[in-house]
Amino acid sequence: xxxxxxxxxxHAYVTEKSMDxxxxxxxxxxxxxTRATRAEILRAVEQLYNCKVAKVNxxxxxxxxxxxxxxxxxxSAEDIGSRAGVF
Numbered sequence: 758x759x760x761x762x763x764x765x766x767x768h769a770y771v772t773e774k775s776m777d778x779x780x781x782x783x784x785x786x787x788x789x790x791t792r793a794t795r796a797e798i799l800r801a802v803e804q805l806y807n808c809k810v811a812k813v814n815x816x817x818x819x820x821x822x823x824x825x826x827x828x829x830x831x832x833s834a835e836d837i838g839s840r841a842g843v844f
Contacts, residue, residue, distance in 0.1 A: 765793045765801040769841045770823055776843075779834045784827045785841065789815070791822045798824045806840055808832040 770786040778784040789798055795813045802810050809829040816823050828834050838844065 763805075765790050765797055766805060766824075767821075769838065769843045770820075771843055778825070779838055779843070782827065783830065783832075783834045784825055785834050785838055785843070787824050787826065787841075788820060789822050789824045791817075793822070793824075795824075798826070802826050806837045808837055 767788045767790065770788050772786075775784075775786040778786075787798075787802075793801075795815060798815070799810045799813050802808070802813075809832060810826055811829050812827045814825045816825075828837065
């Protein structure tokens with residue numbers, strides 16, 4: 758059976774804007790399951806990447822549902838992004 762965290766977080770969403778936000782605002786974007794709530798996304802990111810999340814925002818776009826995740830200052834979005842396959 759597939760791990761629930763992998764069913765919520767489908768993959769990293771990389772654009773020029775998301776790369777800029779990663780550097781300047783400590784944020785990453787993920788394509789997530791359209792049924793996932795903000796709380797479920799927060800738990801999945803924290804468990805999968807062993808970090809603490811400050812805030813989760815979501816939006817619906819053509820590709821599905823995008824979650825913008827801001828990390829607590831003590832965690833680097835660039836480090837987490839490298840583990841998520843952004844680079």
